[in-house]
Amino acid sequence: MSRVAAILTTTAVVLALLTFPLADGQVVDEPGLLAQLEQLFPDAATFSTKSGSPPAYRAFAAAASGQEPKLLGYAYWTTELEPLERGFDGPIKMLVGMSADGVLTGVIVAENHEPYGYFSVEPPEFAAQFKGKSVRDPFKVGADVDAVARATITITSSARAIRNSSRRIARAYIAPPSTPSPPPSQ
Numbered sequence: 001m002s003r004v005a006a007i008l009t010t011t012a013v014v015l016a017l018l019t020f021p022l023a024d025g026q027v028v029d030e031p032g033l034l035a036q037l038e039q040l041f042p043d044a045a046t047f048s049t050k051s052g053s054p055p056a057y058r059a060f061a062a063a064a065s066g067q068e069p070k071l072l073g074y075a076y077w078t079t080e081l082e083p084l085e086r087g088f089d090g091p092i093k094m095l096v097g098m099s100a101d102g103v104l105t106g107v108i109v110a111e112n113h114e115p116y117g118y119f120s121v122e123p124p125e126f127a128a129q130f131k132g133k134s135v136r137d138p139f140k141v142g143a144d145v146d147a148v149a150r151a152t153i154t155i156t157s158s159a160r161a162i163r164n165s166s167r168r169i170a171r172a173y174i175a176p177p178s179t180p181s182p183p184p185s186q
Contacts, residue, residue, distance in 0.1 A: 040075050040097030040106045047075075054081050054168050059097070073099040074169050077110075078158075081165035087154035089113045092121055096162055102135040102170050107162060112154075120154045130162060135170045139163035 037047045037057060045062035046069060056076040060069035078085070078094045085091070092112040097105035107127040114120060121127075129146055133139070141147045145159045 078161040078165045082161045085161040087157045104130050104133045106131050135166045
């Protein structure tokens with residue numbers, strides 16, 4: 001390889017690495033995805049590509065010198081984890097962020113084909129109500145999830161997809177909270 005070609009190749013690699021954050025040597029390179037991940041994890045310095053079972057992106061804080069970066073949480077698509085969950089007019093694709101301790105950092109409604117989406121899942125208030133919810137919350141429409149008139153099927157299905165996919169991620173990646181040991185019997 002000529003010296004010029006080697007320099008151009010090295011420059012291209014460096015530019016690619018500067019363009020997309022890295023974690024564990026993997027690159028997030030899907031169009032628009034990086035901005036969505038940053039919306040869910042504004043304090044993250046890097047994101048991994050989607051991996052694992054169930055599949056999730058991992059958000060990492062900036063690493064201190066010589067240390068591994070701290071895991072902030074996970075982001076995942078509800079349609080990948082709950083593919084059979086449908087709204088009134090089909091699947092509703094949502095990207096959910098969850099902290100490493102099981103609290104939702106946000107929900108982004110990325111795609112829906114609902115005929116009444118403009119007053120059910122599209123308004124920012126729908127997604128905003130999930131931020132700060134624990135994976136252990138019930139996610140019940142009318143109780144801890146606000147219902148919207150004439151969009152009950154869509155709202156119920158969306159809340160169930162967020163709840164079920166979040167619980168799957170939590171079971172797979174988050175250690176359950178420790179419970180105090182019972183006192184020794186005498």
